[in-house]
Amino acid sequence: MGPRTKALVAAGAGITVGIAGLALSTLPAGADDDPVLPAIGAEELVTSALAARAPAFSGVAEMQNELGLPAVPGTEALDFESVRVFHDGEESARVQVEREASELTFVKGSDEAWAYDSREHSAKRFTWDEADAAAARGHAEAELADPSEAAAEIIERLRPTSDIAVDGTARVADRAAYELVLTPKPTEKTLLREITIAVDEETRVPLRFDVFANGRSEPVLSLGFVEFEVGAQDADLFEFTPPEGAEVETTEADDAVGSARDAKGRDDVGQYASTVGEGWDTVVIGEAPDDLPTEAAVEDGQDLGGILAQVGQPVTGEFGTGTHVQVAVGGAVVTDDGRIAAGAVPRQVLVDALDTDGAVQQ
Amino acid sequence: MTTQGPVAARGAAVQGRAAAPDADAVPPEASPVRRRAPIGRLLRAEVRWIFRRPRTLAVLGLLVLLPVITGVAVDLTLDGATAAPVDAGPGGAPGAGGGPPIFVTMATSAFVLPLGSLMTLLMLLLPLTVAMAAGDALAGEQSHGALRGWLLAPVSRGRLLLVKTVGVLVVALVAAGLVVTSGLVTGFLLAGTDGLVSMSGTELSVGGVLWRLAVAVAWATIYLMAVGAVALAISASTEHPMLVVVGVLGGLIVSVVLMQIPALDWLHPYLLPSSLTSLVDLIRDPVSFDGLVEGAFRAVCYLVIGLSVAYARLTTRDG
Numbered sequence: 046m047g048p049r050t051k052a053l054v055a056a057g058a059g060i061t062v063g064i065a066g067l068a069l070s071t072l073p074a075g076a077d078d079d080p081v082l083p084a085i086g087a088e089e090l091v092t093s094a095l096a097a098r099a100p101a102f103s104g105v106a107e108m109q110n111e112l113g114l115p116a117v118p119g120t121e122a123l124d125f126e127s128v129r130v131f132h133d134g135e136e137s138a139r140v141q142v143e144r145e146a147s148e149l150t151f152v153k154g155s156d157e158a159w160a161y162d163s164r165e166h167s168a169k170r171f172t173w174d175e176a177d178a179a180a181a182r183g184h185a186e187a188e189l190a191d192p193s194e195a196a197a198e199i200i201e202r203l204r205p206t207s208d209i210a211v212d213g214t215a216r217v218a219d220r221a222a223y224e225l226v227l228t229p230k231p232t233e234k235t236l237l238r239e240i241t242i243a244v245d246e247e248t249r250v251p252l253r254f255d256v257f258a259n260g261r262s263e264p265v266l267s268l269g270f271v272e273f274e275v276g277a278q279d280a281d282l283f284e285f286t287p288p289e290g291a292e293v294e295t296t297e298a299d300d301a302v303g304s305a306r307d308a309k310g311r312d313d314v315g316q317y318a319s320t321v322g323e324g325w326d327t328v329v330i331g332e333a334p335d336d337l338p339t340e341a342a343v344e345d346g347q348d349l350g351g352i353l354a355q356v357g358q359p360v361t362g363e364f365g366t367g368t369h370v371q372v373a374v375g376g377a378v379v380t381d382d383g384r385i386a387a388g389a390v391p392r393q394v395l396v397d398a399l400d401t402d403g404a405v406q407q
Numbered sequence: 408m409t410t411q412g413p414v415a416a417r418g419a420a421v422q423g424r425a426a427a428p429d430a431d432a433v434p435p436e437a438s439p440v441r442r443r444a445p446i447g448r449l450l451r452a453e454v455r456w457i458f459r460r461p462r463t464l465a466v467l468g469l470l471v472l473l474p475v476i477t478g479v480a481v482d483l484t485l486d487g488a489t490a491a492p493v494d495a496g497p498g499g500a501p502g503a504g505g506g507p508p509i510f511v512t513m514a515t516s517a518f519v520l521p522l523g524s525l526m527t528l529l530m531l532l533l534p535l536t537v538a539m540a541a542g543d544a545l546a547g548e549q550s551h552g553a554l555r556g557w558l559l560a561p562v563s564r565g566r567l568l569l570v571k572t573v574g575v576l577v578v579a580l581v582a583a584g585l586v587v588t589s590g591l592v593t594g595f596l597l598a599g600t601d602g603l604v605s606m607s608g609t610e611l612s613v614g615g616v617l618w619r620l621a622v623a624v625a626w627a628t629i630y631l632m633a634v635g636a637v638a639l640a641i642s643a644s645t646e647h648p649m650l651v652v653v654g655v656l657g658g659l660i661v662s663v664v665l666m667q668i669p670a671l672d673w674l675h676p677y678l679l680p681s682s683l684t685s686l687v688d689l690i691r692d693p694v695s696f697d698g699l700v701e702g703a704f705r706a707v708c709y710l711v712i713g714l715s716v717a718y719a720r721l722t723t724r725d726g
Contacts, residue, residue: 059715
């Protein structure tokens with residue numbers, strides 16, 4: 046082989062190997078065929094999924110968000126790309142919501158929970174006497190970010206108002222799973238078409254959920270594991286000590302229990318937000334945060350009121366007046382007195398919800 | 408960043424160095440068995456030459472200085488108005504549109520300062536350093552005739568490339584190590600062991616910080632070697648060292664521009680700078696290595712391409 050041929054071979058081989066390697070890393074993982082699993086009834090699958098206790102595992106989940114939701118208080122937890130989840134198989138869990146240059150960390154132990162935000166360098170502590178549901182509600186954000194918890198929550202909440210079926214199988218994070226499909230009953234006033242939830246065959250832990258809206262073939266919201274590994278986790282992961290200098294705020298679960306369900310039909314889900322309705326046509330009503338300019342405030346030459354007027358349409362009702370903004374899966378009404386109502390529902394349902402909420406408050 | 412003075416002397420010396428192995432061995436013409444020049448000696452000579460260049464020392468000095476300046480500046484600003492200065496550092500990650508850069512909290516800690524400085528400098532100045540070394544290694548020596556000595560000496564082209572590659576590797580390692588060390592020392596002086604906190608809110612021991620920084624230096628070296636390999640490929644194809652630096656920096660700038668275009672997201676995994684954001688994962692606890700491993704793999708792909716092209720160009724080059 047002459048030096049020239051040798052050079053050509055070397056260059057050709059090197060370039061081929063290098064580009065093949067680069068292409069390899071772009072391939073989506075787990076593009077295998079759907080697994081073959083024993084048939085299972087929808088009811089049996091739902092029951093076992095709700096009863097399932099998460100084993101000790103670690104996982105990485107990714108989120109795809111095409112909702113185009115306006116910034117409703119309490120939905121900040123949806124603003125992320127990937128999340129790491131650790132479970133000890135008992136009561137403890139750790140959820141790390143990874144943002145580009147910061148992180149939200151939730152650590153839940155048997156008698157307390159912590160939420161740490163690196164952007165603010167602040168830690169929130171939740172304590173409770175008995176590990177009850179109200180305590181879990183206190184850090185609902187953490188559950189939203191963990192696909193297994195979030196999907197179980199979806200099943201539980203939407204079960205009474207849905208037609209449920211098992212639609213084949215899927216492979217999620219390289220694990221065999223059943224596809225559960227929840228379709229809203231005809232009486233539900235929602236803009237959503239269906240929600241599919243992949244339930245792990247072995248552990249019955251929900252691994253992924255996809256939300257589909259009417260008239261769209263791609264899911265508008267998808268949260269699912271891309272890595273899921275069952276195995277014992279390091280106990281240190283489930284303990285949290287706030288770092289020096291961090292702002293610490295403590296919330297007793299008893300307070301939360303006191304304020305939650307303070308009135309019939311009005312169920313506190315967070316500091317700002319409450320919900321009206323049940324199932325698919327649930328409407329979340331929140332207060333616009335104080336730092337958000339609501340009335341013709343000018344910031345950087347942008348007038349929020351003006352923007353709302355451009356993208357939305359005015360609505361009126363018993364609650365007063367406001368602006369309705371339509372997004373992919375639903376809509377939101379921003380009232381002139383600074384409240385926001387949002388849900389996967391048509392406009393009239395939002396208006397009705399605001400009326401109901403106003404009546405309850407008085 | 409060119410120096411005119413020592414060029415001639417250097418050229419002569421390089422020729423002398425290349426011939427040196429023959430001096431104490433049998434001259435190649437005299438013996439049918441060609442003695443191979445000992446590789447260790449070649450490497451030592453190469454490294455000595457690199458670090459004797461004033462421009463190498465100048466850029467390394469700059470790399471040491473920048474973390475100090477960043478640390479002191481942020482420290483002074485933070486003292487002035489607490490928590491107000493959001494744009495304290497020159498950007499934590501490329502295209503960090505969402506949150507403020509990681510500089511905001513604990514900006515001067517012995518953990519965030521070295522990592523943040525490394526991330527910032529990896530965008531341009533560190534690649535520039537490596538490209539400069541690679542440009543001098545082949546194109547530079549060719550331009551004043553010093554490479555001829557190498558090509559005539561009993562050193563195979565493969566070994567020549569090896570020596571030059573190791574030279575660039577040493578520059579990459581030293582440059583990345585200096586940035587991190589300088590940041591670490593500055594951080595310790597400014598904040599002591601305060602603020603050694605991960606983004607997940609866990610306090611880290613000094614040992615925990617040190618191994619994370621060591622991983623960062625190793626990873627940065629691999630990344631810089633990918634840049635260096637491409638630079639060597641250009642360097643083997645031209646005799647203008649300027650062209651190497653321009654080519655490498657131009658390529659990086661174009662890559663960063665392409666990364667800003669969402670319509671080209673299928674292309675992004677092929678672009679070297681898209682690995683850079685994964686260094687942030689070292690500040691998380693536990694560290695997630697997925698992004699770092701992917702970035703290192705991408706860098707190795709570039710390394711293979713660059714070195715094979717450099718080898719091909721070098722073997723077909725006439726003395």
